[in-house]
Amino acid sequence: MSMNTDQIQNQVAAERFDVIVIGSGFAGLAAAIEAKRAGASVCVIEKMKAAGGNSIISDGGIAVPASQAQAEQHIQDSKELFYQDMMRAGLYCNQPALVRTLADGANDAFEWSKSYLGVPYLEKIEIFGGHSVARCFTARGITGGTIIKQMLLKIRELGIPILFQHRFLSFWNDQNDTIIGVRVLKNYEYANSSAGEEIKIFAERGIVLATGGFGADVAFRQAQDPRLDETIDTTNKPFATAEALQEALRIGAKPVDLSKVQLGPWASPDEKGYGVGPYFSEYVVFQYGVVVDPETGNRFCNELADRKTLADAMLTIGHPCVGIANQACVEQSGWSIEKCLKKGVVKSFDSIESLATHYGIPNETLRNTIASFNQAVTNGKDAEFGKPILVNAQQIATPPFFAMRLWPKVHFTMGGVGINERAEMLDRDGNPIPHLFAAGEVTGGVHGASRLGSCSITDCLVFGRIAGKNAAGN
DSSP, X not given: XXXXXXXXXOOOSSSEEEEEEEOOSHHHHHHHHHHHHTTOXXXXXXXXXXXXXXXXXXXXXXXXXXXXXXXXXXXXXXXXXXHHHHHHHTXXXXXXXXXXXXXXXXXXXXXXXXXXXXXXXXXXXXXXXXXXXXXEEEXXXXXXXXXXHHHHHHHHHHTOOEETTEEEEEXXXXXXXXXXXXXXXXXOBTTBTTOOEEEEEEEEEEEEEOOOOOTTOHHHHHHHOTTOSTTXXXXXXXXXXXXXXXXXXXXXXXXXXXXXXXXXXXXXXXXXXXXXXXXXXXXXXXHHSEEXXXXXXXXXXXXXXXXXXXXXXXXXXXXXXXXXEEHHHHHHHXXXXXXXXXXXXXXXXXXXXXXXXXXXXXXXXXXXXXXXXXXXXXXXXXXXXXXXXXXXXXXXXXXOEEEEEEOOEEEEEOOEEEBOTXXXXXXXXXXXXXXXXXXXXXXXXXXXXXXXXXXXXXXXXXXHHHHHHHHHTO
């Protein structure tokens, strides 16, 4: 849920601020709030008519190590274990100092979101693929909109203007080639690129780039990875494009890991965008069920592996796979799949035979596959693929049985501009570019080859806050 221009003041007294934040997702709003709290005058530039960007359609999951809630549930975790999990998921391509900064700041950012912003979270702590222990919290409503709503309330309380329909064009340099502000297109219309007028906004102290990733920019992402053409769908909104990133690269920002693009293995080819299917696949199937190749009826991976491992395994299969669970699995997960069933993305069956027939899966092989997995649940160990068997796991033995087709979609771009631990934007020699900061998905180096699930919001809040504080103190 976002606030529109009637809810947040869209006018400013003068086109001059201490800090300009470009982007109104998790990272941008966190930067704006902290810059204002540090005593700076702040404005937020947003090219669309409403705030939130891709953040508002996320599932609201945030990974937090060594939290009080974990301790209360006797879950043993540490910042070091979280750091190791992120590095392993990123194939050790991550910038270690940035991962340390995220791990060290995660719990503080989480507590800030609760106590200062008032974000409500569900009590259950989840374990997602690639994590060693349960450490993932989910905002109430299972949507990032819950977090964005609270951030916008704080933005309004602090009197921070959001300039909606202001598209960032370029950085503004003085005669000494020092960046002193931004050029923007005022009254920008997404559906009409010729609309609007160019204006300049001066930044006394700093500019924070928080424009998100480029998952919907087919031309740019395909230039980084030729496989990612228009046949590969994305979970992103259509305006998740690369123009701001390209402008940063044009003025000399360091490019980091631009070819590292994450595909979400929990997506379905039977719906557009993110959809509702992931509520079944990620929260039920991957944790308690199985994924099979419909041509063979066999499992082919650890369903709780990290996203890259699972997506790569599906791409190797070469066609949509099928995720399977039953009512016992759904009940044990604690999640509702009613929306998935109503939309028809997830289908219900009275028997394994009817499920197999529907998807063209060899019936006898599928029965053996599920029987083998049920034995692993009984034994508490998956000897075939090493999937962690959760302590409350149930056998896939009684109807109704549920299934969903799975095929990866572009979800997250790990690459972007280089930053340091102070969220300062770096040039190609690794030196800070004066007055420029960056946070969130527009940056590179934090996640390496593949982002660990639920770490995006953590990243945005930690580095967004750092960027805002340091821009204000610049």
